[in-house]
Amino acid sequence: MTQARIHNFSISLDGYAAGEPQSFESPFGHAGHRLHQWMFATRMWGPDGSVGVDNAFAERTNAGIGAEIMGAHKFGPPGWQDDPAWTGWWGENPPFHTPTFVLTHREHEPLVMDGGTTFHFLSAPPAEALRVATEAAEGLDVRIGGGAQVVRDFLAAGLVDVMHLVMVPIVLGRGERIWDGLEGLGESYVIESVPSPSGVTHLTFTRRSAD
Amino acid sequence: MTQARIHNFSISLDGYAAGEPQSFESPFGHAGHRLHQWMFATRMWGPDGSVGVDNAFAERTNAGIGAEIMGAHKFGPPGWQDDPAWTGWWGENPPFHTPTFVLTHREHEPLVMDGGTTFHFLSAPPAEALRVATEAAEGLDVRIGGGAQVVRDFLAAGLVDVMHLVMVPIVLGRGERIWDGLEGLGESYVIESVPSPSGVTHLTFTRRSAD
Numbered sequence: 001m002t003q004a005r006i007h008n009f010s011i012s013l014d015g016y017a018a019g020e021p022q023s024f025e026s027p028f029g030h031a032g033h034r035l036h037q038w039m040f041a042t043r044m045w046g047p048d049g050s051v052g053v054d055n056a057f058a059e060r061t062n063a064g065i066g067a068e069i070m071g072a073h074k075f076g077p078p079g080w081q082d083d084p085a086w087t088g089w090w091g092e093n094p095p096f097h098t099p100t101f102v103l104t105h106r107e108h109e110p111l112v113m114d115g116g117t118t119f120h121f122l123s124a125p126p127a128e129a130l131r132v133a134t135e136a137a138e139g140l141d142v143r144i145g146g147g148a149q150v151v152r153d154f155l156a157a158g159l160v161d162v163m164h165l166v167m168v169p170i171v172l173g174r175g176e177r178i179w180d181g182l183e184g185l186g187e188s189y190v191i192e193s194v195p196s197p198s199g200v201t202h203l204t205f206t207r208r209s210a211d
Numbered sequence: 212m213t214q215a216r217i218h219n220f221s222i223s224l225d226g227y228a229a230g231e232p233q234s235f236e237s238p239f240g241h242a243g244h245r246l247h248q249w250m251f252a253t254r255m256w257g258p259d260g261s262v263g264v265d266n267a268f269a270e271r272t273n274a275g276i277g278a279e280i281m282g283a284h285k286f287g288p289p290g291w292q293d294d295p296a297w298t299g300w301w302g303e304n305p306p307f308h309t310p311t312f313v314l315t316h317r318e319h320e321p322l323v324m325d326g327g328t329t330f331h332f333l334s335a336p337p338a339e340a341l342r343v344a345t346e347a348a349e350g351l352d353v354r355i356g357g358g359a360q361v362v363r364d365f366l367a368a369g370l371v372d373v374m375h376l377v378m379v380p381i382v383l384g385r386g387e388r389i390w391d392g393l394e395g396l397g398e399s400y401v402i403e404s405v406p407s408p409s410g411v412t413h414l415t416f417t418r419r420s421a422d
Contacts (some may be wrong), residue, residue, distance in 0.1 A: 013397065013414075014390035050371040063295055072221065169402035169414075173394025179225035183384025191380035193403040201412060203224075203380075 002134045003141045003161040004202040006151060007061035009178075010035040010200075016175040017148040024077040027089065029175055035168050038200045053196045057164060066140025067133040068096050071150035072104040074120070075178075081106040088119065099136040101129060103150065126157040148176035155182055161206035163189070213345045214372040217362060218272035220389075221246040221377040221411075225385040226303065227357040233289040241383045246379050249411045264407045269376060277351025278344040279307050282361035283315040284387075286330070292317040299330065310347040312340060314361065354411040356358055359387035366393055374400070374416035 011017050012035065019029030028035060039045055042055035049055060072081070080086040081104060088094055088111075102108075108121035114204050120136075122129055133142045146196040154160050165178075189205040196202065222228050223246065230240030237244060250256055253266035260266060283292070291297040292315060299305055299322075306325040313319075319332035331347075333340055344353045355365050365371050366389075376389075400416035407413065 014393070021403075121358040167404075169397050169404070171390060171393045171396040173390075173392070179382060179384075181384070182225070182382045184382060186381035191224075191378070191410065193378075193404075193410075194407040195406060195412075199402065199404075201406075 006163040012172040016172040019175040040070035066137025165203040217374040223383040227383040230386040277348025281356035375416040
């Protein structure tokens with residue numbers, strides 16, 4: 001069974017996954033790199049990185065993934081739909097290496113990149129997007145890649161099987177929150193909490209079986 | 212030096228310290244007892260309770276405290292100011308055993324209770340309230356007892372030296388949030404995270420020295 005999985009999704013203590021305003025220069029707004037510093041320090045990110053608990057969690061993001069779904073805000077800065085040359089933040093060889101579905105209401109031709117990534121552009125509600133991505137994943141899992149609104153929408157629709165959040169000990173105060181509209185979410189998951197010497201806390205959500 | 216300390220302050224994943232609506236029957240609204248179940252299971256709360264990490268943190272709440280400051284919402288349900296017989300939730304012998312300052316704009320005579328608790332009623336901004344409570348604490352520390360608005364106000368005023376939050380793995384969705392208006396708070400504290408086998412995560416905030 002294909003699972004829908006969220007990995008390495010970093011939030012502040014107050015639940016923001018990005019600051020504001022988001023722009024080409026500052027994709028995460030006033031949050032800067034503070035939400036992702038923990039990941040840059042892992043072996044997954046670079047050969048001198050740590051191999052501790054941060055890395056153990058970080059590396060899971062690619063295991064067994066056959067497709068990704070991401071929101072328009074993750075694919076580019078505000079207005080990217082009007083720039084025909086925009087192909088995402090990641091250069092010629094994006095780190096996805098699978099079919100990758102960008103949720104946007106604007107029509108857009110698919111972009112075939114190096115390394116196995118093809119960006120498809122899709123206007124669909126969560127369940128329909130997941131159906132399309134599951135078919136493309138050919139038996140592997142689908143990663144829900146964020147941002148906050150996409151995570152929220154898929155959680156609210158009850159479509160997420162596995163979620164790994166990384167709580168960073170900062171208070172952002174403003175930006176995109178992931179918790180709104182999710183009252184009662186905790187009851188559907190077994191939630192574990194694991195602190196790292198780096199200062200972040202890993203939170204894993206494993207969906208309870210439906211029996 | 213007297214310190215201002217917050218202990219055992221329980222919040223949901225999304226940062227709510229109480230649900231809604233608050234009433235005599237449901238002091239924590241739709242949160243019920245879910246935010247405090249971890250504490251009821253400790254040795255501090257009862258002789259059969261656990262003596263693990265939850266208890267170790269829980270017991271610190273009373274050590275070296277000479278006065279408490281609490282908000283009007285903690286002292287009673289909405290409208291308690293109009294009930295001359297209301298003396299708090301805690302019966303004849305409240306668990307404070309020190310001078311206890313209730314922040315309210317309504318004038319009210321002090322209430323001398325059994326066991327050393329005297330409730331004083333005070334209309335004052337945080338710094339002034341802390342000055343009064345510090346004097347009453349006679350060299351001991353002052354506990355900031357909550358609820359959420361009081362915690363927020365004292366944090367925003369930079370008056371909190373030590374804070375112990377307990378993050379409970381539930382999503383409440385609505386109620387009283389502690390994080391609003393505190394952008395940048397993390398920079399003033401060394402923050403540690405410790406998970407408990409009970410499922411909660413203890414977060415401690417130790418104020419950085421001002422040098």
